């Protein structure tokens with residue numbers, strides 16, 4: 001799933017490519033992809049995209065003060081620009097056609113369709129956006145904010161970092177990278193974190209996201225919306241490969257569809273964390 005760094009780069013690339021373009025039609029293909037009925041698709045016709053913003057993992061295409069298209073790519077969605085005469089495939093979920101003969105298409109090449117499009121008068125009409133937490137790269141995300149937050153709830157750090165209503169845009173991949181960088185166990189409870197560790201965590205959140213952002217930006221080259229490669233990551237999906245810091249094999253914890261990756265030596269005093277069904281639900 002794209003997270004903050006990928007979303008920022010998509011926002012940058014799309015802003016350069018489609019701001020100012022006029023929409024001639026919009027078509028949903030996958031049933032259920034369009035989550036709203038009013039304003040209708042007709043409301044988009046003849047309008048042009050004025051800005052593209054981001055809230056957490058949502059991209060917000062603004063056409064007018066009271067008209068916005070909000071796209072969430074979920075796990076497998078991606079956006080492409082192509083000529084309008086390119087045949088729409090089964091993977092095409094939603095299409096916005098521009099006056100100049102190109103389309104912006106939402107592609108989701110999976111059996112289960114989870115990507116979503118909302119057409120709204122205000123982005124805040126979408127509950128997840130109305131409740132969105134602070135952007136971890138903004139000035140509002142201070143050490144005090146993080147410390148108050150993690151010490152308030154008896155929850156594990158991985159779960160705290162991926163709670164969108166407190167910190168926007170961090171998903172499972174960058175949460176693992178951040179906790180590795182901060183040398184903290186993903187199953188540590190926020191309530192047990194010392195001031196020194198909270199400071200380290202705050203720094204790691206910023207530095208890992210900034211580092212990932214520059215890596216993703218360099219990989220995209222400003223030219224493409226192709227799926228973002230994350231070859232630069234250090235622990236995420238690196239089970240059994242040596243930790244770049246200490247050489248210990250990276251381990252994983254499974255829970256339902258989610259896996260968490262960590263270095264047993266750098267993050268857990270050398271201990272393997274047992275798979276426990278309950279560990280992510282507490």
Ligand SMILES: [Zn+2]
Nearest residue numbers: 243246263266
């Ligand atoms: Zn290590």
